[in-house]
Amino acid sequence: MFSKILKWAGIVVLGLIVVLVIAFGVFSFLFNQHANKQYAIDVREIEIPTDSATIAAGAHLFTIKGCAHCHGTDLGGKVFVDDPPIGRFAGSNLTYGKGGLPASFDNKAWLTAMRHGVSPAGKTLMLMPSPDFVKLSDQDIGAIIAYCKAQPKVDRPTIPFKVGPMGKVLSVLGKVPLFPAEEIDHTYKQPADVVKSATAEYGEYLSVSCIGCHKPSLKGGDNPIPGGVPVANITSTGHVGKWSEDGFITALRTGKTPEGKQLKNEDMPWGMTAQYTDVELKALYLYLKNL
Ligand code: HEC
Ligand code: HEC
Incomplete structure (x- = not known):
């Protein structure tokens, strides 16, 4: 009786291993297809200045x-x-x-x-x-x-x-x-230049650096880094909607939010946003506050 149970347990474990090996084989195959796909890109060349x-x-x-x-x-x-x-x-x-x-x-x-x-x-x-x-x-x-x-x-x-x-x-x-x-939309035609002033429009242009984590809606959600803390909603419906411009700038330069929370640089990279100029942060604030 006991040896029969052992035998069946062995068959189940072996079966699971076989299923796992096959599943991993399928994932490896799909991974290689993504990684080895060839792109024929029509690159628009521009002059790279040296001044x-x-x-x-x-x-x-x-x-x-x-x-x-x-x-x-x-x-x-x-x-x-x-x-x-x-x-x-x-x-x-x-x-x-x-x-x-x-x-x-x-x-x-x-x-x-x-x-x-x-x-x-x-x-x-x-x-x-x-x-x-x-x-x-x-x-x-x-x-x-x-x-x-x-x-x-x-x-x-x-x-x-x-x-x-x-x-x-x-x-x-x-x-x-x-x-x-x-x-990527490989046909996107970039503007030659953008106006760099404290406008919501320029804020939108800068916010592309935030959407990788805060999502295209900027309403946050799951962290793209496995195991990371949830990403905050930074539109008007989140805390940012209640913050003053000064509060926003302080939060992005020091990690300290108007609610008194200290953001960790490993979660929210404020060491990076601390390097933004006043104009850049004001533009981001205007854009997010009205989103
Ligand atoms: C999240 C990490 C990350 C950030 C941020 C990042 N890169 Fe990269 N970059 C990589 C990785 C990883 C590779 C190599 C990819 C590979 O080998 O397939 C790479 C490759 C490159 C390449 C191609 C080099 C080559 O060997 O073919 C260039 C050019 C480049 N990065 C420039 C930049 C510049 C400029 C910035 C900032 C505007 C930047 N990267 C920001 C991760 C990053
Ligand atoms: C590497 C991922 C990442 C990037 C890039 C990023 N953030 Fe964050 N951000 C986070 C995470 C995660 C949190 C939540 C941290 C927490 O709850 O402790 C957060 C929190 C915030 C908060 C605080 C919100 C609150 O309710 O307290 C603000 C404001 C913010 N981010 C603005 C920005 C802006 C503006 C940008 C782009 C310039 C940006 N973030 C780029 C990950 C990121």
């Missing part, structure tokens, strides 16, 4: 768009997620030093990466948040590229991007935005 005013504007954009979080402040590349089930995600070395970009990585390659999320091999880049940069004007994207290209070479090998089993499952299910090229 010092543009490079300075690019330095500010590099900071407020959070590039350093994944590529390092020296642009030499950096691991930003290291969790065996999810994966080891590292931003590449964006300089032309050893282990960095090849000399063949020209302006067209920069624009293809930044605006289309596509690598020189024609595949999607992994996790690079290009969908957040698609709407940047020609002047702004040109300034970011100008700044990056003007930085000194860093000799540091780019750490290979590795996706763990859980990362494959979550990305195929669309829970982790691993395939930026799939999310």
